[in-house]
Amino acid sequence: xxxxxxxxxxxxxxxxxxxxxxxxxxxxxxxxxxxxxxxxxxxxxxxxxxxxxxxxxxxxxxxxxxxxxxxxxxxxxxxxxxxxxxxxxxxxxxxxxxxxxxxxxxxxxxxxxxxxxxxxxxxxxxxxxxxxxxxxxxxxxxxxxxxxxxxxxxxxxxxxxxxxxxxxxxxxxxxxxxxxxxxxxxxxxxxxxxxxxxxxxxxxxxxxxxxxxxxxxxxxxxxxxxxxxxxxxxxxxxxxxxxx
Amino acid sequence: xxxxxxxxxxxxxxxxxxxxxxxxxxxxxxxxxxxxxxxxxxxxxxxxxxxxxxxxxxxxxxxxxxxxxxxxxxxxxxxxxxxxxxxxxxxxxxxxxxxxxxxxxxxxxxxxxxxxxxxxxxxxxxxxxxxxxxxxxxxxxxxxxxxxxxxxxxxxxxxxxxxxxxxxxxxxxxxxxxxxxxxxxxxxxxxxxxxxxxxxxxxxxxxxxxxxxxxxxxxxxxxxxxxxxxxxxxxxxxxxxxxx
Numbered sequence: 001x002x003x004x005x006x007x008x009x010x011x012x013x014x015x016x017x018x019x020x021x022x023x024x025x026x027x028x029x030x031x032x033x034x035x036x037x038x039x040x041x042x043x044x045x046x047x048x049x050x051x052x053x054x055x056x057x058x059x060x061x062x063x064x065x066x067x068x069x070x071x072x073x074x075x076x077x078x079x080x081x082x083x084x085x086x087x088x089x090x091x092x093x094x095x096x097x098x099x100x101x102x103x104x105x106x107x108x109x110x111x112x113x114x115x116x117x118x119x120x121x122x123x124x125x126x127x128x129x130x131x132x133x134x135x136x137x138x139x140x141x142x143x144x145x146x147x148x149x150x151x152x153x154x155x156x157x158x159x160x161x162x163x164x165x166x167x168x169x170x171x172x173x174x175x176x177x178x179x180x181x182x183x184x185x186x187x188x189x190x191x192x193x194x195x196x197x198x199x200x201x202x203x204x205x206x207x208x209x210x211x212x213x214x215x216x217x218x219x220x221x222x223x224x225x226x227x228x229x230x231x232x233x234x235x236x237x238x239x240x241x242x243x244x
Numbered sequence: 245x246x247x248x249x250x251x252x253x254x255x256x257x258x259x260x261x262x263x264x265x266x267x268x269x270x271x272x273x274x275x276x277x278x279x280x281x282x283x284x285x286x287x288x289x290x291x292x293x294x295x296x297x298x299x300x301x302x303x304x305x306x307x308x309x310x311x312x313x314x315x316x317x318x319x320x321x322x323x324x325x326x327x328x329x330x331x332x333x334x335x336x337x338x339x340x341x342x343x344x345x346x347x348x349x350x351x352x353x354x355x356x357x358x359x360x361x362x363x364x365x366x367x368x369x370x371x372x373x374x375x376x377x378x379x380x381x382x383x384x385x386x387x388x389x390x391x392x393x394x395x396x397x398x399x400x401x402x403x404x405x406x407x408x409x410x411x412x413x414x415x416x417x418x419x420x421x422x423x424x425x426x427x428x429x430x431x432x433x434x435x436x437x438x439x440x441x442x443x444x445x446x447x448x449x450x451x452x453x454x455x456x457x458x459x460x461x462x463x464x465x466x467x468x469x470x471x472x473x474x475x476x477x478x479x480x481x482x483x484x485x486x487x488x
Contacts, residue, residue, distance in 0.1 A: 031384040031391050052308060055388050087430040099405065128296040138402065143354065144299045151272055151398035153392070158399045162342065165383065192478075217474065221465040230461065234436075237445040241486055 004056050006164050008108040010036035011153065012072050013127055015119040017043040023050025023060065024150025025117070030056040031154070032161035037063040038072045038114075064173045069116065069128045074183040077111025080104070081132035082152065084145040097156060100136040101163040108164065111179050116154060120149055128226070131182065133219060154233050177224035184228045189218040194232045196240040248439065254280035254351040255397065256316050258372055259363040261287040263484025267294025268335040269361070274300040275398070276405035281307040281318045282358075287324050297395070313360065314374045321355025324348070324392040325376035325398065342399060344380040345407040352408065359400060364393055367446050408420045425470040432472055433459040435479045 011029055016022050031213055035057050039047070051059045054130045055154050066072035078172065080100065081092065088184060095103070107113050116132065118124035129135070138155050147155075180188075193211050196202045223231070257271055260266050260283065283301050287443055297304045307381070310316035317323045324344065325336065339347070351357050352463070353360070360376065362368035382391060382399050391399070422431075437455045440446045448456050 024395065027392055028395055030388040031382075031395075033385045052392070054392070055390060084369055122459075139406065140275040141277045146299060147275050147398070148268060148271055148296070148298065148394065149269065149277075149390070151395055155398050155402045158402070162383065192365035193483060197480040199478075199485040217471055220471065221467075223465075227461055227464065232445075233446050234440055236372055238439060238443040238482060238486070241443040244481070 002109040004105045004108045004164050006108065006161060007035065008103065008112045009034050009160065010038055010076070010112065010114050012038045012069070012116045013149075013155075014040045014069060014072075014115050014116055014124060015043065016047075016117075017120050017151065018149075019044045019047035019050040020052045021120060021149040022047045022063075023052030023054075023056070023210075026050070026056035026059040026063070026155040027051040028154035028157050029059050030149060033159040034057055034157055034161065037061070038066060039063055040066050040069050040072050043119075059207065069131050070182070070186060073114040073116075073131055075112055075181050076114040077179040077181055077210055078104070078107040078113045079114045079132050079182060080114065082118070082156065083123060083131055083135050083137050084140070084147060084152075086130055092129055095134060095136050097136055097138050097159050098133075101159045104160050105163045107179075111181070113153070115147060117153060117161075126155060127212070130215050145156055180223045180225050180228040184225060185218055185223065186215065188223070188228055188235070189215040190230055191232060191239065192218065195235055195239045195242065198239060202239045246353040246384065248349045248352045248408050250352065250405060251279065253278050254282050254320070254356065254358050254405065255346065255401070256282045256284060256313070256360045257286070257393075257416045258284040258313060258360055258363075258368060259287065260291075261364050262393075263291035263294045264296045264395040265364060266291045266307075267298075269397040270294070270297040270300035270303040270307070272394065272398035272401050273303050273334055278402040279303055279306070280308065280376050282310060283307055283317050284310050296391065313375050317358040317360075317375055319356050321460070322348070322357045323349040323376050324358065325360045325373055325379045325431075326362070326396065327367060327379050327381050328384070328391060329367070331379075336373055336376055339378060339380050339381040341380055341382050342401050345403045346348055348404050349407045359404075361393060361397060369412055378449030378463075406423045422469045424467040424469050428469060428472045429462055429467065430459060432433075432467070432475055432479070433462040435476060435483065436462065439479055439483045439486065442483060 011025060011034060015021055022042060029037060048060050103114050116124060117133060138152060152187055255269060257266055259270060266286060273281060292304050348357050358369060360372065371434060383394060437458055
């Protein structure tokens with residue numbers, strides 16, 4: 001059975017404004033042995049020189065830049081959003097960090113895991129949240145939930161690396177099929193949307209809401225790659241027929 | 245029996261150079277419900293205005309200044325030093341953070357606990373170490389042990405407050421929707437099958453195998469009842485369109 005692999009974790013910083021926070025996150029990553037840093041639309045192109053990245057220059061140099069969250073997490077099978085708040089994300093379930101860490105560990109045995117941190121001011125957008133399988137929060141004081149980005153990253157990576165670092169004897173499980181990566185899910189949702197449009201289910205004008213809703217529904221299906229391929233084949237045929 | 249009391253914990257920052265780090269430590273304290281900040285010989289007297297103390301102005305204002313570690317910890321029954329290194333403190337026993345936290349919790353039932361953080365460059369001095377009952381370290385990568393002060397404080401206080409478990413807001417989860425019952429799943433699979441037949445995906449003769457396979461696939465989706473209804477509505481429209 002495959003073992004958990006910390007190299008399958010990537011930290012995704014979305015629209016971070018302050019390059020010192022990017023450097024601080026990189027430093028925490030180095031402290032806890034996580035190398036894969038991805039940046040979505042960083043505000044300041046000078047982030048690679050952030051002085052706060054003490055001992056983490058390599059992590060910062062190797063950071064990859066993406067134009068969207070969708071592209072940044074395309075090869076991931078589990079996408080987790082971090083949030084300080086509690087009540088606004090009704091569509092995503094919310095887990096405490098200590099409950100989330102074992103799930104991250106488990107997933108790294110077979111797929112890539114993305115941990116998203118939103119911008120300092122606004123956190124993750126609603127559109128970013130539709131890319132997330134679920135959310136995690138660091139339990140903090142009700143009257144002071146807002147954490148500094150670098151500190152939140154350090155706490156998350158500490159807890160996750162602590163879980164992965166513990167070597168439990170593995171219990172054998174039947175071979176699970178490979179979970180679908182985000183890119184596959186998004187492609188499936190897109191073909192579904194096209195099909196619904198061709199069928200008249202989606203009315204012109206109501207497109208954006210339906211597409212987002214659809215993406216969430218498809219994500220909730222917890223599809224494997226083989227199943228995704230079968231669904232795609234079916235839908236393409238249905239779509240072809242609708243258009244002819 | 246007296247209960248653990250998080251108000252018995254104090255954070256002692258020794259000879260901190262950068263006031264931003266003092267502010268960051270204060271912010272992490274506020275996040276995790278710890279109010280008692282003590283400073284031994286802070287380098288910069290302007291620390292009370294540190295911008296990094298977001299939401300922690302009161303903690304910073306109430307911070308007490310001492311001329312020595314001895315005075316700062318005079319009313320404490322347990323004094324713990326934090327360290328990044330491993331091998332230089334032969335006289336003090338060294339515990340991992342996760343092993344230290346339960347001992348901190350236990351002690352706060354009857355006495356004050358001081359957690360010391362040394363200066364950014366040199367850590368705690370040998371003289372400071374003689375004041376400590378024992379040391380704690382955050383398990384980190386061998387080749388990158390040095391953590392940022394604000395991040396180290398955040399990680400320590402997260403772990404300790406998690407063990408003490410007081411006043412943490414409850415994790416809220418959105419109400420889990422009812423899982424679909426078999427009947428609903430089968431009905432959905434049947435409509436799917438009809439749709440695939442109408443589209444030409446299912447060839448006459450291959451029907452039985454496909455229908456069984458389809459039912460398995462739909463079952464693997466782990467649908468809720470509300471989601472099942474939405475899928476049904478979509479499929480019925482697609483089917484209607486295919487037949488007209």
